[in-house]
Amino acid sequence: AQSVTQLGSHVSVSEGALVLLRCNYSSSVPPYLFWYVQYPNQGLQLLLKYTSAATLVKGINGFEAEFKKSETSFHLTKPSAHMSDAAEYFCAVSDPDSGGSNYKLTFGKGTLLTVNP
Amino acid sequence: GAVVSQHPSRVICKSGTSVKIECRSLDFQATTMFWYRQFPKQSLMLMATSNEGSKATYEQGVEKDKFLINHASLTLSTLTVTSAHPEDSSFYICSAKEGGRWETQYFGPGTRLLVL
Numbered sequence: 074a075q076s077v078t079q080l081g082s083h084v085s086v087s088e089g090a091l092v093l094l095r096c097n098y099s100s101s102v103p104p105y106l107f108w109y110v111q112y113p114n115q116g117l118q119l120l121l122k123y124t125s126a127a128t129l130v131k132g133i134n135g136f137e138a139e140f141k142k143s144e145t146s147f148h149l150t151k152p153s154a155h156m157s158d159a160a161e162y163f164c165a166v167s168d169p170d171s172g173g174s175n176y177k178l179t180f181g182k183g184t185l186l187t188v189n190p
Numbered sequence: 191g192a193v194v195s196q197h198p199s200r201v202i203c204k205s206g207t208s209v210k211i212e213c214r215s216l217d218f219q220a221t222t223m224f225w226y227r228q229f230p231k232q233s234l235m236l237m238a239t240s241n242e243g244s245k246a247t248y249e250q251g252v253e254k255d256k257f258l259i260n261h262a263s264l265t266l267s268t269l270t271v272t273s274a275h276p277e278d279s280s281f282y283i284c285s286a287k288e289g290g291r292w293e294t295q296y297f298g299p300g301t302r303l304l305v306l
Contacts, residue, residue: 109297116194116283116297117234163233176287177224178295180233 075100075166079181087189092136092151094184096164099145106147107165107178108138117163123147134158159188192218194286196298203274204306211269211301213284219264220286224295225257228281240267274305 080095098104105124109117121132128140138149147164164181193216203209213223222241226234240246240261248254256278258270267286271278281302285295 107294114281114300114302116196116299117285118297119294122294177236177239179236182233183231 075104075179077164077166077179077181079162079164079184081184082182083185083187085187085189086154088156089153092149092154092158092186094149094162094164094186096138096147096149096181097145098147098164098166100166103142105167105176106138106140107167108132108136108147108149109163109165109180110134111161111163111183113160120149120162154186154188156188156190159186161185192286192288192294192296194220194284194296194298196282196284196301198301199299200302200304202304202306205275206273209271209274209303211271211282211284211303213267213269213286213298215265215286215288215296218286218288218296220267220288221264222287223261223267224285224287225259225267225269226283226285228283228300230281234283237269271303274303276305279303279305 076099078097107122108120111117120136121130123130123140131137136151161183163183165178167176167178195214197212225237228234236249237252238246238248240259242261242264246259261267281300283300285297
């Protein structure tokens with residue numbers, strides 16, 4: 074079974090500071106990994122995804138994440154935080170072999186990012 | 191880009207009534223749709239997976255007769271919460287997977303259900 078662990082349920086940074094949100098996964102096969110962002114009372118928006126191509130993945134809004142197989146990690150970073158980045162961030166893993174062609178997602182518990190002026 | 195809508199965005203109902211939530215893929219055909227439930231300050235929990243034209247597959251612990259799912263077309267799936275009770279109050283989110291683009295799910299904006 075696959076699982077996702079997001080270290081830190083709440084991360085607070087100053088505007089302009091580096092954002093680092095941690096995600097570790099477990100999977101019996103090479104996984105597909107995703108980061109989603111959720112603004113209050115809204116659905117999830119895909120930030121970026123890793124699907125076995127380049128290990129450094131660039132996403133929207135200046136975010137990027139690096140897949141490190143040896144560390145089973147897929148941490149999300151952004152060099153300079155904006156106030157508009159304040160939201161809940163979810164890491165998710167999909168086992169390409171799970172559920173036939175349905176590719177179910179397993180989500181981490183989420184990390185709330187607050188950005189201080 | 192791929193857009194998924196949900197209706198209604200918010201619903202309040204009395205205990206014992208049934209509530210239907212619609213999930214639509216607006217600009218693509220969704221061969222598979224997923225229904226999630228999210229409790230406050232918690233992650234998304236997959237409830238069921240529906241494939242167009244076939245019965246939904248429910249996750250362990252999710253009552254089929256309680257949460258009826260219909261995926262009658264490639265752009266519409268519905269979730270009906272039958273005989274709703276206060277403990278069913280939650281944020282329900284659907285997602286849709288585009289045929290041929292298997293790895294990415296596009297999420298709807300969610301439906302807030304409050305059962306009084």
